[in-house]
Amino acid sequence: MCKGTCFWCHQDNGLIWKMEGAHLNPNPTPKNAVFDYDPCAQCADVFDKGIAAIRVHTEETAPDYMKEEWAPYQKDPLCWPTGEIVLITDEYFKRAEVREVIGSAIADEIIEDRCAIIPFNDWTDMGLDRALEKLRG
Ligand SMILES: [Zn+2]
Numbered sequence: 001m002c003k004g005t006c007f008w009c010h011q012d013n014g015l016i017w018k019m020e021g022a023h024l025n026p027n028p029t030p031k032n033a034v035f036d037y038d039p040c041a042q043c044a045d046v047f048d049k050g051i052a053a054i055r056v057h058t059e060e061t062a063p064d065y066m067k068e069e070w071a072p073y074q075k076d077p078l079c080w081p082t083g084e085i086v087l088i089t090d091e092y093f094k095r096a097e098v099r100e101v102i103g104s105a106i107a108d109e110i111i112e113d114r115c116a117i118i119p120f121n122d123w124t125d126m127g128l129d130r131a132l133e134k135l136r137g
Helices: 041-047 064-069 090-094 096-102 104-113 120-125 128-136
Strands: 002-005 012-017 051-057 080-088 115-119
Touching: 051 090, 051 120, 090 096, 090 104, 096 104, 096 120, 104 115, 115 120, 120 128
Parallel strands: 051 115
Antiparallel strands: 002 012, 051 080
């Protein structure tokens, strides 16, 4: 038996996976695992307060090792998550300097969808690097 863990906060999310035939497998069953990217109830409450922005490498900015190792898992459009994920307010996507980088139509779409996949260089151009540096002190 393996307990599910929330990808976002690493807490138990109540899912349980019972491995059929586990007794035949020489490797021990893991005690905890991430089964999906669905936020747990607590994380879903946090996500409701903002827009999840995920920084990704695109074809041009992805390191070669990512292109090779992750190729079988790629879908269109090609993107490789960098691991940088932040929650942003609606007001941020209404700022002129942000809309100049990504375009007003896309900014409105992001506000509607509540999720943004941000290409590596756009993340920097939007000022997210500087904003995060300020938060970190
Ligand atoms: Zn969670």
